Amino acid sequence: MTGIAFILNHREVVSSLPPGSILLDYIRIHSRLIGTKIGCREGDCGACNILVGEPHGEGIRYRSMTSCLMPLANAHGKHIVTIEGLNRKDPTPVQRAMIEHGATQCGFCTVGFVVSLVGFCLGEKKPDEARAIASVDGNICRCTGYKSIERAAAAIAGELAELGEENRLERLVENGYLPDYFQTIPERLRALREKSAQPDVAKQAYIVGGGTDLYVQRPEEMSERRDRYIFDNPRLREVKQVDDEISVGAAATVTDLWESTEFAASFPSLDRAMKLVSSTPIRNMATIGGNLVNASPIGDMTIFFLALESRLDLLQQDEKRTIRLADFYKGYKLLDLGPGEIVESLRFRISDEKDLFNFEKVCKRTHLDIASVNTAVRMRVVDGVIRKAVFSAGGVSPVPMVLNKASALTAGRKPGHALIEEVTAAAENEISPISDARGSAEYKRLLLKQLITAHFLELFPQLCPVEANV
C-alpha cells in the first residue's frame, strides 16, 4: 500500500496527497468533515482540535492535537477522530453537559471543546474536575467567558468518576460516550500498520517532528513538501534513565516527558512548570528536539534544560558527537549543527536530594502564551551552602542563555537577600533584551531580576519577607 494510510473516524483511508499537507485541510476540504473549524491556523485556538489514537500496550492511547499544524504524514498509522466520528444518535454525555450548562453560544469553538473533553474522558489518569479543565487549556472561546464550560467540565468529571477506571474504552462505549466502532479500532489499526509502509523520505528533507513551529512559520511551503517525519519514530521518543543520567529522545513530546516516571522523579514541582508550557494539544505534538532546534530565544524547554547542564547527542550519518546544550546556540537562530546532522537525544544528570530546581515564566497570559521572560535554575545545596548554581534565561538575549556570571558568584555562598541582589545585578550585566510585543526591554530587565528573586523565594521559603504589622 502506498500513500498515507490511517483510520479517519470509522473508515480506513489512504491519501496520495503530499505528506506535508495539512491534516485540517484534508479533513475539511478533501473529506468534507466540516465540524472541525478553522480558527487561527497556528495552534492557538483549538477550534480544529482532533483526537489522535495510536497503539499503546494492548489498547490505543488517544491524545488531542491541533489539526492545523499537523502534517498528513503524522496521521500515518493512526486513528484520527473528528466530531463526526464521536457523534452518536443521541447526544453523548459530553455533548449533553455542554448543552445543559449553556456552554455553547456562537458554537464556532464548541466542537473543539467537545473533542478536547472527550480526550479527557479517554485519558489514562483518574478523572477529576481540574483535569477536565486542563484538557481545554488549548481551546479559546470568545463568547462564554468559560464559566459555563467549567460547569460542564465539572459535571463530566463527576459522571466519569462513577464509571471506574478499569477498561476505560469499553466503559465509555457502553455508557454512550463513544460510538461502538471504537472497540474495533485497536485490531483494525494494528492490521493497518502491518500492511502499510512509512511514506518515502525525500533527499532534501527537513526533519519534521510535531510540526508545531514549522507549520506556524511557513505552512504554504510545508504543505507541498515531502520531508523526513520523525514524529512516530519509537527509538527517538524514548525517555529513559541511563546510569545517573536521564536521556530524552529528540522526538519525545512534552507530554511524553511530563508523563515519564523517570523524569518526574527528578522534579518535585514539575506539574507547576509544565502547566506553563503551551497547551495540552500542543504539548501532545511538540517535540523536545523541535524546541531545541527551533532556537527560539524564549523556548520553555530549552530554558528548562539549559539549567540542567544538558548535553546533546548529535548524529551525522554514522558519526556521533556530544556537545553541551549551552554551546549549541551560536547566535540568533544559529546552531552548531552540520548539514544533515540531527539531534538524537538530550541527556542530563539526575538531580538528587541536594539539588534544587525551579522554573519561572511570565507572559501576558499565564497559560498558553509565549514568555516575556523565562528562567530556570538548578542549585546544589549542601549544609545550607550553595555549592553550585546554574541559572538559565530566555527572552533577554538573541539566544537562550546560561547566566554564567550570575551563576558563578553563588558558589560557596549562603542564600540570602544580599546574595539575591548580587545575583540579579550580575545577571543584569550579561543580558541584552529588546522591546517587542511581549514587553519593553526595560520591563524584561526588571522581570528577570524578579524571577531570579522568585527562584530564591521558591527554593528557600525562609527568605520570604513577611508583612511588618503581623
Add this chain to the structure above:
Amino acid sequence: MKHIDSLTHVRGESLYLDDLPLREKTLHAAIFASPYAHGTIKFIDLDKALACTGVHAVITAQDIPGENQIGNILPDEPLLASGKVHYRGQPTALIVAETDELARAAREEIKLEIQPLPVVTDARQAAAKGLLIHAPRTFKNGNPDDYFDNFGRVFEGSTETGGQEHLYIETQGAYAFPTESGGVHVHSSTQGPTQVQRGISRVLGLPMHQVEVDVTRLGGGFGGKEDQATPIACLAALAAHITRRPVKLVLHRLDDMYMTGKRHPYSADYRIAVGRDYKIQAYEVTFYQNAGAAADLSPAVLERTLFHFTNAYYIPNCRATAYSCRTNLPPNTAFRGFGGPQGMFVIEAAIAHAARELGVTAECIQQNNIIKEGREFPYGQRALRCEARACWEDLRLRYSTRNLYDQVKKFNQKNKLKKKGLAVMPVCFGISFTKTMLNQASALVHIYTDGSVRISTGAVEMGQGVNTKMVQVVMRSLSLPAERIHIDTTNTSRIANSSPTAASAGADLNGKALEQACYRLTDRLLQLAANILKISRSDLSLRDQSVYAMKKKTDLTWDELISRAYEERLSLSAQAHYTTPQVHFSKDIEMGQPFAYHVYGAAAIEATVDCVRGTYVIDNVYVSHDYGKSMNPVIDLGQTEGGIVQGIGWMTMEEVIYDEKGILQSNALSTYKVPDIYATPGHIHVHFMDNNGHPLAIMKSKAIGEPPLMYGIGAYFAIYNAILAANPQADVPFHAPMTPERVLRGLYSNGFSLFKEKEKTTTTAGN
C-alpha cells in the same frame, strides 16, 4: 430554554459561512492590502500576479462598475484604494483564482510602490494637526467652571485605554453568486445584512432589489461584523459580478487581524471636584478618540462615549468634549459597549484618583453619587424606573462588601508577596440606537396548513441567543411548543431595510415586531374561532395549542383552527413593523431622549497580585444586575459572564500594539492574548435583581448584550488597588490594559523593594 442551536453546535452540524457546500466552478479570492500606512500610490505591478497559475482576475479600483465608496456615516472610505493608501491593511487589489492557495500565492507577486506621506498613529497628535473626522462635540450640564475655579478639592489627570481585537473565532467572510438577472446573491458573515446589500448595490451600481444577502449565523461578532463585514461582502460580490462565477472570500486569521479595525483606543484628560460630603460637584473630560483612517462608525461610537461619560452617577455640573481623530490605522469600529466603556473608564479613574488623594475608598465617592430616580442625565433624559441605587444597595448587602473589604485588608496585613485589591463598578447603559432612525424592525410569520410556523426577523444570530428569544416570543404569542416553530436565516428578501443587530437592541426591536405580527395572526384566528364556537372574541385565548374560552379548554385545537382558516381563505401570514416609541435626540442642542430605557447594575471585583512576578488573578466577581424580568436566564447569564470576561480581557491582557509606522505588532493569537479558561475569574456570582422589567423591553426582559462588559472595568481598579496595597507610593498611570508589565513597573516604582521594609522592621524590633 437552552440556545436553540445547542444540539447542532455540539455535534458540529451548525453551518457557518465557510461550511456552505461549494457551487460548481467556485473561485476563491484573496485581498492584497497596502503594506504601507500612508502614501500616494506611484505604481502597482499586477502583471506577475495575473500570469500566475489559476488566476482569473486581479481587480482594482478602476474595475468597480458603481461607486468606489463604502462609507456608511460619512462617504470617506473607498472599497479599494485609489490614488492614496491611508492605512496598512487597506484593500488595494483583489486576486481571484481557482483555489485559495493559488490566490494567496499570486498575491505575493503584487508590488506596490508609494510616495510616503507622514504616518500618524496617535489620536492627540492627529488632533493637534487638525486631522478630525468631524467637528468636536460637547455635552454639558450646569456650570463646571464655577467649581474648578473656586474649589479646593480638584483633581486632574489623563487616561489611556487601548484598542481591542474582536477575535471572533470565525473570521470575516462572504460567498457571492451571480444571478440570472445580472444581480448577486451573497452569503455574508455580517451583523448588518441590509448594510451589506446597500454597500454592494452602491459598488456594483445595481438597484437594491438585485442584491440578496443571506446570513445563517455568525461565529461571533461583538461589533466587528457590523460595518466591517461590508467591504468583505462587497469584494466577493464585485469579483462574482466581474468573473460571472461564484466567488468565496474568507479571511485568514492574520489578514483579518491586520486589515480590520478594532475597539477605539481613547486618550482623555479629566478634572474632578469633590465636596466634603464626597459629592462630585463638577467633572470635566476631553476625549481623543483614535478613529483610524476612515469614519466607519466612529461618530456614533463617539456619541455613545458622550452619553455615558458620567456612567451611573448624577453630576450636577459636568462637561465632556470629544474629538474623533483621523489616524493612519485601520478604521476602528463597533465593539460591544460602543464607546460607552471608554467613557466610563475615565470617570472611574477620576474617582479613583480623588479617592487616593482624599484617603478614602473609591466606593465612598461612588456611593454618594449614584443617580436617583427622576434625575436628569447630561443629555436631558430622566432616569425613570431607575434601578441604579437598588443594584448598588443589593450588591453591598448581598455580598457584604464591607466584609469583603475587611477580608482584603486582613489578607494584605498577613501577606507580603501577594496583595489583594477590591473595586466596585456600577454600570448604567442606555438601550436604543442613538441614531433614532435605526430603532425600527420588522418580522414575518408564516403559519403552514399543518400548523407549523416559520418566522423571519432582521436579527442576526451570533451566539447571543437572539433566535432563541425570537422563538420564545412566538411560543408565548401563539402558544406553541418550540418544535413547531422554525426560524429562518436572516435574509434581505424576507426582511427589508433591517437595522444591524447591534446596540444590544436586536431582541427588543425584532421581538416587538414579531409580537405584533403574531398578534395580527391571533386576532384573525380568534375572530374565526369566535365564529366557529359562537363565543365572544374577547373571551377567547390560545393555550396549549388549543382555543380556550374564559379559562376552559374548547374542542377547537390549533391544528383544526389553522385548517379552518385555510378553508375560509384567511391569510396565515403576517408581517409587522415596530418602531421604538418616544425616542428622539437633537444634535443641535445635544439634548433629547435617545434611549428607550437604561440597564443598571453593580459589580465588585477582587484581584490578587503576585508582588514578586507582577502577575495577577481575578478571584471573584460579584454582580447585582438589572435584567428586568429575564425571559431566558440561561442565555442572560451566559451574556453576563461572557461580557464580564471580555471586559476583563480588554482591561488586563488584551493589548493592541501598533508601531510608529502603523504596523500591527500584536498581529496573531500568539502575540494578542484573549482570556483562556485559566484567566477567567475564580468565581462569578450573579444575582438577578427582582423587578418588574420595562415595557419597552421584549417580554419585560431587558437588553443584555453590552452592559455586563463594563463590569470588567472593575478589574483594572481592583489590580490598581492591590498595587497600592503593596506600594502606597506607587506611580501607576491610568493606562489600560493593566498588563503584567504595567503591574510590575507600577509596583517597583518610586524605589519600592520587597526586602527593604523587612530590614527596617528588623531594626525597629532591635530597638
